[in-house]
Amino acid sequence: MDTVTAGAVSIGQELPSLSRHPTQRRIDAYSTVRAHSIHSDEAWAQAKGFRTCLAQGMMSTAYVSDMMTRFLGAGFVKGGRMSIAFVKPVYAGDRLTVRGVVKDKREVEGRTRVVVEVTCTNQHGQQIAIGTASGFLP
Amino acid sequence: MIEFKPLTYESLQVGEEFVSDTQLVTPEDVETYAFAVEDEHPWFSGDSPFGGPVAPPTMLGNQALRLRHSRYIVRAGLHAKMEFHFLEPIRHGMRVRSRGRVIDKYERRGKPYMVTEFVTEDEQGTVLVRGQFTQMLFRD
Numbered sequence: 001m002d003t004v005t006a007g008a009v010s011i012g013q014e015l016p017s018l019s020r021h022p023t024q025r026r027i028d029a030y031s032t033v034r035a036h037s038i039h040s041d042e043a044w045a046q047a048k049g050f051r052t053c054l055a056q057g058m059m060s061t062a063y064v065s066d067m068m069t070r071f072l073g074a075g076f077v078k079g080g081r082m083s084i085a086f087v088k089p090v091y092a093g094d095r096l097t098v099r100g101v102v103k104d105k106r107e108v109e110g111r112t113r114v115v116v117e118v119t120c121t122n123q124h125g126q127q128i129a130i131g132t133a134s135g136f137l138p
Numbered sequence: 139m140i141e142f143k144p145l146t147y148e149s150l151q152v153g154e155e156f157v158s159d160t161q162l163v164t165p166e167d168v169e170t171y172a173f174a175v176e177d178e179h180p181w182f183s184g185d186s187p188f189g190g191p192v193a194p195p196t197m198l199g200n201q202a203l204r205l206r207h208s209r210y211i212v213r214a215g216l217h218a219k220m221e222f223h224f225l226e227p228i229r230h231g232m233r234v235r236s237r238g239r240v241i242d243k244y245e246r247r248g249k250p251y252m253v254t255e256f257v258t259e260d261e262q263g264t265v266l267v268r269g270q271f272t273q274m275l276f277r278d
Binding site for chain 1: 170171173174175176177179181186187188192194195196197199200203213216217218219220221222223224225226227276
């Protein structure tokens with residue numbers, strides 16, 4: 001899998017977006033099936049005020065990690081950082097789009113850390129997770 | 139023997155510490171996680187720049203997030219924020235565990251929140267991942 005090269009990153013650059021589809025089966029695999037869980041027990045989720053089961057918010061961090069690992073490779077797997085706020089629920093079956101825009105490049109102990117502003121939106125165009133992720137250029 | 143009790147905002151103490159059980163990182167676990175999050179990067183099942191396959195950096199997030207389940211019955215909660223620092227790759231075959239400490243609790247717009255900092259480390263105590271998360275508690 002090709003990653004970026006040092007000279008090829010510029011402020012404002014958009015990363016290739018990802019599409020993700022957290023089905024109930026994938027949520028079950030991620031969260032494990034448990035009684036009294038808003039992720040795998042639909043009746044319990046509805047009792048807590050949700051229309052159906054929710055994906056774990058943290059699944060969005062995995063999508064961002066995927067995007068960043070494609071972008072920076074080893075410089076994200078070792079040395080990556082992420083700070084994400086989960087701003088709206090993700091329901092089973094939602095279709096999400098993960099996007100990133102390069103916001104900064106910083107020299108850190110002889111390496112270049114690239115900071116990316118990230119967003120995840122659902123099929124209605126609503127932001128469900130926002131934040132930043134960063135890692136080192138190869 | 140652990141005496142589990144329901145988690146409530148009132149019973150939760152800032153400074154409380156938690157330790158997870160140890161988990162062996164198996165290829166099957168990595169494969170299941172990769173399926174769940176639709177991330178089939180070749181480094182997760184084959185060779186990587188780190189020598190051998192690695193796990194997705196976020197894979198052990200649930201071990202940290204569930205630290206409070208080692209002492210409390212947690213009926214429901216919502217995850218509000220997550221921070222990760224990926225310090226070392228997670229390799230297949232590692233035995234890993236997470237340790238955490240409640241560093242804050244607060245109420246905002248009538249809803250209770252708890253903030254936990256954590257580290258996930260290997261058998262030698264090398265820190266692989268460091269981070270912090272904020273969870274909203276549900277009141278019954």
